[in-house]
Amino acid sequence: MNNKQLPIWRDANRLLLEVEQAVRHFPKYHKYTLGTEMRQQAMKICQLVSRAWRNKADAPQALPRLVQAVDDLKIQLQLGKELHVFQNFAEFERLAELTVQVGKQSGGWLRHVQAAQPEVSRHA
Numbered sequence: 001m002n003n004k005q006l007p008i009w010r011d012a013n014r015l016l017l018e019v020e021q022a023v024r025h026f027p028k029y030h031k032y033t034l035g036t037e038m039r040q041q042a043m044k045i046c047q048l049v050s051r052a053w054r055n056k057a058d059a060p061q062a063l064p065r066l067v068q069a070v071d072d073l074k075i076q077l078q079l080g081k082e083l084h085v086f087q088n089f090a091e092f093e094r095l096a097e098l099t100v101q102v103g104k105q106s107g108g109w110l111r112h113v114q115a116a117q118p119e120v121s122r123h124a
Helices: 007-024 034-054 056-082 089-123
Strands: none
Touching: 007 034, 007 089, 034 056, 034 089, 056 089
């Protein structure tokens, strides 16, 4: 299975695309501040998913960073909602739901990798 078949990759990539589309409509001031940060954060999430999947040995280090990156995007989304940068509540809600979904998947993946770690150490 390649990373493009992973549900977390599909959702992270969709999140990246949706963030890109939403930021296009931000007011000019926020487009180049908060919008840029959100775009970079969504890209970072995709990069971390790819790294953790491609190099299993790096997963124990990449996955905590992935979980943190998703949490950081949640904070940025909340700020955007409070600043009224989204076209409407449905746009914010769609991004929030995707972010929560990616967060659940990354947290589950992290727990799975952490649970397998002692087993690997015992057999090494």
